[in-house]
Amino acid sequence: MKDISNSRLTxxxxxxxxxxxxxERLFVIEGARAVEQIIHNGKVEIAExxxxxxxxxxxxxxxxxKANYYPTSSIDRGYFQEISDTDSPQGVLALCRMxxxxPVAELIEETGILLATDRIQDPGNLGTMIRTAVWFGASGLLSGKGTVDLFHPKVVRSTAGATGSLNHCNLELQNGLKEFENHGWQVLILDGGEGSRDIREIKTSEKTILLTGNEANGADPQLFSEHRIPLRIESAPGQKEVESLNAAIATAIALFAIRS
Amino acid sequence: MKDISNSRLTxxxxxxxxxxxxxERLFVIEGARAVEQIIHNGKVEIAExxxxxxxxxxxxxxxxxKANYYPTSSIDRGYFQEISDTDSPQGVLALCRMxxxxPVAELIEETGILLATDRIQDPGNLGTMIRTAVWFGASGLLSGKGTVDLFHPKVVRSTAGATGSLNHCNLELQNGLKEFENHGWQVLILDGGEGSRDIREIKTSEKTILLTGNEANGADPQLFSEHRIPLRIESAPGQKEVESLNAAIATAIALFAIRS
Known part of the structure; x- marks a missing residue:
């Protein structure tokens, strides 16, 4: 196996x-299981x-x-640890094409559930949302402004091999969601505030957008409108110790509840 | 405000x-919001x-x-960063009594839902499970062998202030669960394997233990028995890209489904 070239290392x-x-339209997937999964899924092209x-x-x-099938190089341990995004690298990574x-026009023609994210900042949360959305067969992800990059190493790791399995587009939600609504999509917004509706009581249409907002502040108030339904996941009666659910947890429960 | 003493720093x-x-029966909670929440909840005694x-x-x-109410010290920035478990410390931490x-005998006399964990190793997962369990009003946590320490700094951070709000005990699950079953508890085990039952079809009793197993390997096969119900969270038909849900996500969905 050949040694990595200096330009590849850079x-x-x-x-x-x-x-x-x-x-470069390239990103990195790290870890034996994740790389195996991504090869198995065949949704992402492996460059090396x-x-x-x-x-x-x-x-x-x-x-x-695999090393015979794909272009492969070896890296000295010290360099590998330097490149790796993890504290204890597993020693294998794949360079992938993004x-x-x-196109928005294509996602609008879909049916099912689209996930939309408004300023989701924690890479682990976004990756877990993608993993869960693929599990439940969501049709795509509308990534709103301020959402962490889908190809951030930690996002990719948290998807557990689901990176590339979900259609996605970056969308300016303020106007973009209106376009979807004009084509029959219903927008649900995860929100613990007053006036929100218990998710167990919601009947969803066959074109549903589930919007999850920022971890600390929720969805931007400007994204609410009279046509959109704010949803809550009811806590136990009298529960006061926890202010809110984690964003990825709330999204997962909502995805489960909507399709149930 | 006095400077921290050398012995406290150590x-x-x-x-x-x-x-x-x-x-020492002591642990640390870090970050402004988490410390405020823990003080607000009043379930954990603040030492300093x-x-x-x-x-x-x-x-x-x-x-x-707060600084006038509790013993308080200041720490030089360099030392603070050294102590902190985070990359960008927020500059406030609370030393708390564990x-x-x-007692097991007390938890056995409870009703409701008890969460049990078999070798949950990721601190973020365990902390998120605790946060979610408190949200849904679970009665306690049975922490099985190989589960990460509940007072690990990252677990504490992930509970988002819920640390101390959930009764807990360390339990050798192999024999310990039998004792619960002898007192009328029903054990459900999250498990994607063949023969598991769809969680949407489960009727739960008023004494339910929900067992979640290790992130990569699931629950120890020895914990399954004919009295215990293996549960799955069904994925979309034909979905093959994601092998499993994240452990904290699966637990949260199960907690939601059980009480719904």
Whole structure:
């Protein structure tokens, strides 16, 4: 197996930043299970595999096979740890081509459930939302302004191999959602405030957008309108110790409740 | 405000390790919102508050009030960052007394839902489970062997102020669950395997234990028995891209479904 070239090493280092990921249309998936899953799913094109030289992945037939199929390089342990986004890197990463955004016009013609995110900032939350949305068969993700990059290493890791399996587009929600509504989509907004409706009482249409807002502040007040339904997940009676559910947890419960 | 003493500084450093937390029966809660919440809930006794000297929390009346009520010390920025478990510390932490375990005999006499964890290893997952369990009014947590320490700084942070709000005990699940069953408790086990039942079809009793297993391997096969019900959260038909839901997500959906 050949050693990584200096230019590739520089590239991998740069891909820790969103700006370069978008410029190169490349991102990185780390960890044995995640890389296996992404290859198995076949939704993301693998440009190259990289192995930590000090770990002997290619002694295992399934990795040896992958190393023969894809362009593959080895990396010195020290460099690998430097590139890795994790504290204890597993020694394998895949350089992947970024799947293109879906055109809005295409997502509008879908049916089912679309997830929309307004300023979701925690990469673990966004990745978990994507994983859960794929599990429940959502039709796509409308990523609103201020939402963390879908191809951030931690987002990718939290999707547990689901990266690339969900249609997505970046959408300016303020006007963008109106366009969807003009085509028959119903918008539900997760919101613990007064006047919100218990999610167990909601009947959903076959074109439903579920909007989740920022972890600390919820959805932007400007996104509410009389046509949109604010939803709450009721806590136990009298419960006062926890202010709110985690954003990924609330989204998951809503996805489950909507399709149930 | 007095400077932190050397012995306190040494103590705070040591409390990053489980061994010392258990020896001292003390743990640390970090971040402005979490500390406010824990004070507001009143379920955990605060031993002392600490502020990063370079941030002026005591200029704010609400923090000045807390600093006058509790023993308080200031810490040099460098030391604070060293003690902190986060990359960008918010500059406030509370040294807290560890709430005692509930006796098993007491939890057995409860009704409602008890959460049980078998080798949950990710601190974020455990903390989120506690937060969600408190939200839905669970009666307690049975923490099985191999589960991460409830007072690990990252677990505490992920509970978002719910630490101390849930009765808990450490339980050897293999024999411990039998004792609960002898007192009328029904055990449900989250499990995606063949023969598991769709959670939407389950009728739960007023004494239900919901068991969640390890993130990668699920619950220990030895914990299954003919009296216990393996439960699955059904994915979309034909969905093959995601192997499983995140453990905290699955637990949350189950808690929601059971009480609905």
């Amino acid at each position: 590239l991998l280092r740069k891909l820790n930043r969103r700006k370069y990921r978008e410029q 595999l990289f192995f930590d030289k000090s770990q002997n992945y290619w002694d295992q037939p399934e990795w040896d096979e 799947p293109p955004e879906s | 103590l705070l450093r040591k409390l990053n390790r489980r061994k010392y937390r258990e020896q 508050l600490f502020f990063d000297k370079s941030q002026n929390y005591w200029d704010q009346p609400e923090w000045d009030e 709430p005692p375990e509930s």
